[in-house]
Amino acid sequence: MVRVVVGAGGVYGLGYRMVWRPKYRRLMLASPVCDRCDGLIRQKCTEREWTVAALEVPPDPVDLFVKVHLRHFPPSVADQLEGQPWSVERAG
Template identity: 50%
Template sequence: MVATTKVRRFSGGVYDLRLHVAWCPKYRRPVLSGRVATRLDELIRQKADERGWEIAALEVMPDHVHLFVKHDPKSSASYVANQFKGFTSRVLRDEFPHLKSQLPTLWSSSYFAASVGDVSADTIRRYIDTQWERPWRERKEDGP
């Protein structure tokens, strides 16, 4: 397998972890427009910089957010999503009081998160399934 993206290194190994994360305002209300949308974009980028995460793509729609982010191996998908949601909710509700009066909380409690890679699941499965077919491997006939 040939890596086509830049991997990051740390003392325990190398990694290339990327997530597609999406979340919505409570009741899917279209409150993410104008200055709110601009500020939300800034806040998401600020949080990513603070955590050392890299934003590959970001779209703020009136009623939801899509984020494609590279993160570190110690951060779970739920941690990544909740870092963005918690931070942005607190700051936006402080800076835009109308959000407090329109919604009991800014974000819905749910989110979507999917890991993303350069190779498909089928490619990885084939790679693993054919390990013993490599010319430098000797298949053991009697168990492990």
């Protein structure tokens, strides 16, 4: 089933695939970090009202396919998500 959005200007179903790889291809995302990264990406997408169609956070690359509104520019989507997994709030 393909989900499309009907707007005043037309019909669209826009999605972006984003892949992040660690520098020098080192295995950095261990199990607890994987779970936290997954949660933070999903939280940011929920805040922005983006739909996560697919998300894989294995030990090497982070692979995300996200459905967004037409008004969201691809680099701005990437900018919002790139910094998010690594900006972990510190407990005071």
